[in-house]
Amino acid sequence: MKRLFAMIAALAGLISWLIATPAMAQDSLPPAPYAYRQLDDPALEAKAQDLMETLRCLKCQSQSIADSDAPMAGDMRSQVRERIAAGDEPEAVRAWLVERYGDYVSYAPRVTNLTWPLFVVPLVLLLLATALLWRRFGRGGDKA
Amino acid sequence: MTETSASEPQPAGFRWALWLPLALFIAFVALVFYGLVRPADRTIESALIGKPVPAFDLKPAIAARPGLSSAVYQGGKPRLLNIFASWCIPCAVEAPQLDELGKQGVAIDGIAIRDRSEDVSAFLQKNGNPFARIGADNVSAVQLALGSSGVPETFVIDGKGVIRYQHVGVIRPEHVPLILRELKEAGL
Amino acid sequence: MIAEFGLAALWLAAALAALQLFAGVMALTRPGEGLGAAVRPVAVVQGALGVIAFAALMVLFVRTDLSVKLVAMSSHSAKPFIYKLAGTWGNHEGSMLLWVTVMGLAGAFVALVEKRLPERTMLATLAGQAFVSLGFYAFLLISSNPFERLPTPAPEGNGLNPLLQDIGLAFHPPTLYIGYVGLSVAFSFAIGALVTREVGPAFARAMRPWVLGAWIFLTIGIAAGSYWAYYELGWGGWWFWDPVENASLMPWLAATALLHSVSVLAARNALRAWTVMLGVVAFSMSMVGTFLVRSGILTSVHAFAVDPERGSFILGLLAINIGGALTLFAVRAVTVTEGKRFAPFSREGALVFNNVMLSAVLGIVLFGTLYPLIAEAMGAQVSVGPPYFNPMSALFVVPMLAVLMVGPLLRWRQDNPGRVGKLLILPLVAIVVAAGAMVIMGGVGVLPALGIVLAAGLAFASLMPLRGRSLKRTPLAIWGMVVAHFGVAVSLFGMASESAFSVEKLVAVRAGDSAQVGPWKVNLKTVQPVAGPNWTALEADMTASYKGGARVAIRPQSRSFWSPPQQTAESALVTRWNGQLYAVIGEQADDGRWQLRLWWKPFVTLIWYGALLIALGGLLALIGRVSSDLRRIIAREKIAYRRERQGR
Numbered sequence: 001m002k003r004l005f006a007m008i009a010a011l012a013g014l015i016s017w018l019i020a021t022p023a024m025a026q027d028s029l030p031p032a033p034y035a036y037r038q039l040d041d042p043a044l045e046a047k048a049q050d051l052m053e054t055l056r057c058l059k060c061q062s063q064s065i066a067d068s069d070a071p072m073a074g075d076m077r078s079q080v081r082e083r084i085a086a087g088d089e090p091e092a093v094r095a096w097l098v099e100r101y102g103d104y105v106s107y108a109p110r111v112t113n114l115t116w117p118l119f120v121v122p123l124v125l126l127l128l129a130t131a132l133l134w135r136r137f138g139r140g141g142d143k144a
Numbered sequence: 145m146t147e148t149s150a151s152e153p154q155p156a157g158f159r160w161a162l163w164l165p166l167a168l169f170i171a172f173v174a175l176v177f178y179g180l181v182r183p184a185d186r187t188i189e190s191a192l193i194g195k196p197v198p199a200f201d202l203k204p205a206i207a208a209r210p211g212l213s214s215a216v217y218q219g220g221k222p223r224l225l226n227i228f229a230s231w232c233i234p235c236a237v238e239a240p241q242l243d244e245l246g247k248q249g250v251a252i253d254g255i256a257i258r259d260r261s262e263d264v265s266a267f268l269q270k271n272g273n274p275f276a277r278i279g280a281d282n283v284s285a286v287q288l289a290l291g292s293s294g295v296p297e298t299f300v301i302d303g304k305g306v307i308r309y310q311h312v313g314v315i316r317p318e319h320v321p322l323i324l325r326e327l328k329e330a331g332l
Numbered sequence: 333m334i335a336e337f338g339l340a341a342l343w344l345a346a347a348l349a350a351l352q353l354f355a356g357v358m359a360l361t362r363p364g365e366g367l368g369a370a371v372r373p374v375a376v377v378q379g380a381l382g383v384i385a386f387a388a389l390m391v392l393f394v395r396t397d398l399s400v401k402l403v404a405m406s407s408h409s410a411k412p413f414i415y416k417l418a419g420t421w422g423n424h425e426g427s428m429l430l431w432v433t434v435m436g437l438a439g440a441f442v443a444l445v446e447k448r449l450p451e452r453t454m455l456a457t458l459a460g461q462a463f464v465s466l467g468f469y470a471f472l473l474i475s476s477n478p479f480e481r482l483p484t485p486a487p488e489g490n491g492l493n494p495l496l497q498d499i500g501l502a503f504h505p506p507t508l509y510i511g512y513v514g515l516s517v518a519f520s521f522a523i524g525a526l527v528t529r530e531v532g533p534a535f536a537r538a539m540r541p542w543v544l545g546a547w548i549f550l551t552i553g554i555a556a557g558s559y560w561a562y563y564e565l566g567w568g569g570w571w572f573w574d575p576v577e578n579a580s581l582m583p584w585l586a587a588t589a590l591l592h593s594v595s596v597l598a599a600r601n602a603l604r605a606w607t608v609m610l611g612v613v614a615f616s617m618s619m620v621g622t623f624l625v626r627s628g629i630l631t632s633v634h635a636f637a638v639d640p641e642r643g644s645f646i647l648g649l650l651a652i653n654i655g656g657a658l659t660l661f662a663v664r665a666v667t668v669t670e671g672k673r674f675a676p677f678s679r680e681g682a683l684v685f686n687n688v689m690l691s692a693v694l695g696i697v698l699f700g701t702l703y704p705l706i707a708e709a710m711g712a713q714v715s716v717g718p719p720y721f722n723p724m725s726a727l728f729v730v731p732m733l734a735v736l737m738v739g740p741l742l743r744w745r746q747d748n749p750g751r752v753g754k755l756l757i758l759p760l761v762a763i764v765v766a767a768g769a770m771v772i773m774g775g776v777g778v779l780p781a782l783g784i785v786l787a788a789g790l791a792f793a794s795l796m797p798l799r800g801r802s803l804k805r806t807p808l809a810i811w812g813m814v815v816a817h818f819g820v821a822v823s824l825f826g827m828a829s830e831s832a833f834s835v836e837k838l839v840a841v842r843a844g845d846s847a848q849v850g851p852w853k854v855n856l857k858t859v860q861p862v863a864g865p866n867w868t869a870l871e872a873d874m875t876a877s878y879k880g881g882a883r884v885a886i887r888p889q890s891r892s893f894w895s896p897p898q899q900t901a902e903s904a905l906v907t908r909w910n911g912q913l914y915a916v917i918g919e920q921a922d923d924g925r926w927q928l929r930l931w932w933k934p935f936v937t938l939i940w941y942g943a944l945l946i947a948l949g950g951l952l953a954l955i956g957r958v959s960s961d962l963r964r965i966i967a968r969e970k971i972a973y974r975r976e977r978q979g980r
Contacts, residue, residue, distance in 0.1 A: 028231065028260060029258040029259065029260065031919070032283035036838050036929070049836070054719045059293065062574045063572070064572075069899070071258060071284075072293070072294070075258075075284035075288065079285065099192075100191055100288065100291030101190070101293065102188070102713055103712065103713065103714040104188055107718060107720070108717070109716055109719075109720055114707055115707070115714060118699070118700065118716065118720065121696070122696055122724050125692040125695050125696065132688055133676075136676070159666055162662040162666060163662045165609065165658050166655065166658040166661075166662050169655060170655070173650070175702060175705060176627070176647060179627070179629035179630075179705045179708075180627060180629060180647065188713065
């Protein structure tokens, strides 16, 4: 969908994108060992896969490393799989990356003094919804 | 509109809620207006600035220079760490500036990302080789450890191994004094 | 010549929109001066001129007239005819022209057909429509003139990214646009009703077909976009909660809520202020979505799609239109009473619940999408993605779907649980069986398991409104509701199944080797180079067999375009009734083995089939509503005619 819309987005954007793309020339090295290879243990692989789907590819527009062919995404996948295979917990791997790239690298926002509204707003909406419904119905339906 | 009758009860104290959508909308407009006028620069900075360089030990990328390990950064003098690759066109663009910095006595190390030895050699032959040591990072492992998100990137690391500054993207000629100033602040 | 002709038509249309606004406002403030009579004809001519302008641009694109800047920038003489034609709207200026054209057409249609509303409300509605259009005309004429000439004609056009030359892509944007514009009509009706304080069933009936129509287009547009991303991006994902996807989802959520509240208003004359509010919000979300996509303030990490001038212009239009409408709402809604009463356990009660939940999901999607920008204003970069959106929206979607099983069975005003309970036995059995299956199977995530259980219950519950009815005599609108709700169950099952049971296999194989993914055995025969008009590709010649059955040939490609240089993975799909095999070929390793990415995705296609059912339900409802409206109008005219004759 995103490319679809990117296209509608703007001609100007498109053209500058076309200009920008060759700058990210491809290297000739083979991908990292676990970029395109699953872990042998299905349970560990599932853990790694779930984690990779929530890590942001830093070279891409807005894709997880599990959805990208960018070499750096491959390298990140390899890192993730190797660390999980070595026994790291997924959240430890995420923390390791967040320590280096900040919260930007993780699609799963943590509750921090910066992101608390993200978690408070749904609660507020929930309360508001309950209040609204209560208002309408709470008094035995005498409200219109 | 025969079915409308004005006699139905109107909930009291409901009026403020009618202005709520407008208030939220104004907040939205203010936010996206900020989004439009803010500087377009959205580089992803490493979160390691001000922290010690992570431990690593990379094999040499070319025969002519030794490999690079994080032990180098305990030498008491600040150094530049340039992350580059032969396949990266902007890296060739910034090569003269690195040369210039090298001539001014700055110790520069390189990490070649996902690169073949012969390609690195050819690249350095063509664009100059200001590097004291060059490590080969074929799976971007050290790049990831440094919190670097692309090539080229350049780090200023002080004599105690603390990352002091990160320059994302090409070092253009006008950036050279900036890098020198950062190096001075790091104790050069 | 044609370009100048088109530009003249555009200027004239803009002038007529101004006249339409002026005449409408004058007629409202000073009735009796006869200006009101001009509004409808002007609206019709304005619509016609818009069509002429758009047709002129189409001709320029089909002829590839390279003296026109827009054509030279975004077309190429060697493009296939269909992409030349689609090129008309495949760029900023052309798509904006399409927007005003469809909007003008819709206005003309309303002016010609809509006779049920009081004339004052109609005047206000058409004036509102003209006001919104005028903003877009100004946008086009001042900063995005599609007919601008080059000082000297270009020797050849710049062409279009070959990736974007895709038949789905050619028709996806206009589909969404028609949806957006349909919502603009609902918006204008809401404005008209607010201005004249005439909010009632007649208003709801006038607005409903437009909301339904818009909603159908939005549903199809989103589903098509999702499928396109699924097969084109090469990783098997079908929804990423990307800001741009969210931008298309938000108007849909608002329109879905509006669709349901408008039914309450039409049938029961309740939820008046709320429906008007949603009418404003639905179009607001269309404009917000357009703004977010056009300005590029969210999608782009590298800040490339940003065009501050256009972004500011759309933001300005947004602020004027929506800010104005919301102010009008705040001032006027006080005098719009909420309407007839009803008990919580009633059809209205369930629909109110649905509306509140949909609005909450809308709020979360909007807030989550904008949050990275809020964080940036506070000096930090954050990403908000599936791990946030999935559980947070489920918080509201799950209760909503639970109520959806009951809601359509309820009577208006008041109902008793005992009567409805009997109808729910079958759905409850389905829920218990599905839940049992999930427990026995084990290892299914919470959300997918919940999805499957809800889908099972809803599949049966959605059919219950047909019970005890003669299927032939069931009104189309009821059929529409049943089909759409059944579609929700189907789509939900597809999503949950894809998420819970997909099998992924990444393997490196030599020619002649096989790989197993789920029940499929895939064999790589050879890899050979093939060439297309503007690309070369490595094509894998593979066979796939399901549980040892017949072999099907599949040919995924790894394509390299040379202008501009770009690699794409063309996936190969094998569709069975119970799912899809998804195969992608990657690079060749140094040892000669080929990278294959294989997925078996059970029931994944149900996601889009369900969406099509939802849209089909909307279509049935639309046909049913429009034809019964027409019958009512004809009957009324007949009575009037008879009376007239008797009078003589």
